[in-house]
Amino acid sequence: MSTEAAPAELTPEQQESLLRQLEFYFCDLSFPFDEFLKGQAAEDGSIAASVIAASPRIVTLAPGLDAAAREALLLSLAARSDSVLVAASGAHFKRRYPLPAEDPAAAHSVYIAGMRKQPNPIPIPYPHPSLGPGPGPSPSPKPNLTLTRHAEGR
Numbered sequence: 001m002s003t004e005a006a007p008a009e010l011t012p013e014q015q016e017s018l019l020r021q022l023e024f025y026f027c028d029l030s031f032p033f034d035e036f037l038k039g040q041a042a043e044d045g046s047i048a049a050s051v052i053a054a055s056p057r058i059v060t061l062a063p064g065l066d067a068a069a070r071e072a073l074l075l076s077l078a079a080r081s082d083s084v085l086v087a088a089s090g091a092h093f094k095r096r097y098p099l100p101a102e103d104p105a106a107a108h109s110v111y112i113a114g115m116r117k118q119p120n121p122i123p124i125p126y127p128h129p130s131l132g133p134g135p136g137p138s139p140s141p142k143p144n145l146t147l148t149r150h151a152e153g154r
Helices: 012-025 035-040 049-053 056-061 067-080 145-151
Strands: 084-086 092-095
């Protein structure tokens, strides 16, 4: 089989499955824990297309294609990927973005959720001195309107 005829032999769905599998191999959930692929990586973090093309999952997703055809197909599919690049050598794949552990910007990223947008406008001590001792704080997250009105003198 010729290398140029390989993409036409697979359906668009099969090609999409191959692209998704290629992206999975390099994703944050897989690559950091895949000792085999990390062991195959070159100094720049790229992995030979022949290694990926020989993986059992890729072989299963590309039935009837020989190793060279799978390799050529994966290299052409990588052009559509937003997370995998073809390295400068033209025969290796690499991640477009660094791993989170190696990302210099990651140490500066902060995500905060569940914070109030504004503090309560009037702090009300509980129990209010004029109401006598109370059973404890209100279980409701909403401010107690009776205490708010009483604190405002209404």
